[in-house]
Amino acid sequence: MDIKRLFDSIGLNGTRWQWRILRWQRQWQQARQGQASLPEALSVSRLLLLANLLLFSVMVLRGAALGQGMNALLRPTTELLVLSGGQWWPLVLDQGQWWRCLTYAFTHGGLLHLGFNMMVLYQVGPQLEREIGSAGFILLYLLTAVTATAAGLLWHPLVVVVGASGALFGLIGFSISYFHRCGGPMAHAQRDFMLRWAIFAFIFGLLVGADNAAHLGGACSGALLGFGYPIRLQRRRQLAGPLNLLAGLAGLALLASLVLLVASWF
Structure with a gap:
């Protein structure tokens, strides 16, 4: 053509x-080949941001249809959050709704919650995706989202949990350990940038009563992955096949989770 x-x-x-x-x-x-990230228009970080905005918009519309008005935009009810994909472990363990282990990270408890998390994703995500590639980025994001909610199971299993902050702390924890390993002034500047974001996000979380269990679970798992992720380009090329396979499976798991969430509405 x-x-x-x-x-x-x-x-x-x-x-x-x-x-x-x-x-x-x-x-x-x-x-x-594990050498670069996807084009900016198709970057994983941008697609994740758009998915969060879309699902929040759907939640607000559903809340309005249920008669909640502006409350759905600023302070949605617990029932609406669960209906929109929030994590509640009794539904996962007793009814097999395992898709909530991913969909909760795309559900937010109001416009302020969404705005702060998307600001972090917008600031942190593209830089890290350019460094480790799109396959590594999506795998890191979803793995730390799961470990963040697993920490919540141990800490407060009966609390409804929503928000991308567990995965975002995973990105930050990964960046701190990864760029520390890279060495050199530029890498250490990136490490210090991420440290500042970690402190800022932690303080903000304390002020708004955020889920510190998810923050801790995401940050620790991200830091561990950062210590093991290959730095040398030659090693990344060798691992490109398995990494792309795992990233593809993670992407399919996310897609299936979102489909099951939508199916649960009917």
């Missing part, structure tokens, strides 16, 4: 789009 002629025919700059698509193809190939 002649890409240039196609875009020229609809009034767009065909040459520009031809080069843009070729660049995306090259970036996709590099991402498959």
Whole structure:
């Protein structure tokens, strides 16, 4: 297919789009080989952010339909949070709703909660994804989301838990240990940047009564993964196949979880 002629025919700059698509193809190939992240338009961090915004919007609309009005936007009820995918371990253990171990990380307890978490994801996510690649990023995000909620099972199994902060603390914990291992002024500047975010997020969490169990579980598991993740490009190329496979399975698990969440509404 002649890409240039196609875009020229609809009034767009065909040459520009031809080069843009070729660049995306090259970036996709590099991402498959563990050498780079996906193109920015398709980056995992951006897709995760959009998924959070979409599910929050759906929750607010459902809350409004149930007569909760603005409360669904600012302070949704516990019942609405559970209906929207929040983690409640009795439903997981007694009714087999294991998909909540992932969907809870896309459910938020109000606009302020969502706004803060998405600000952290927007600041932290793209930098880390460019460093470790898109496959490593999605795997890290979802694994730390699961370990964060597992910590909640040990700490407060009967509390409804929502929010991306467990996974975000996982990204921060990973970054601190990973960039510390990398060495050098630039890597240590990244490490210190993440340390500042950790302190800021922890203080904010204390002020709003956030789930410190999830924060601790996510941060510790992320730090452990950061100590083991390969730094050398040659080693990453060797592990690209297994890493892409695991990332693909993690992505399918997330997709299946979201499908089961939607199915539960009917």
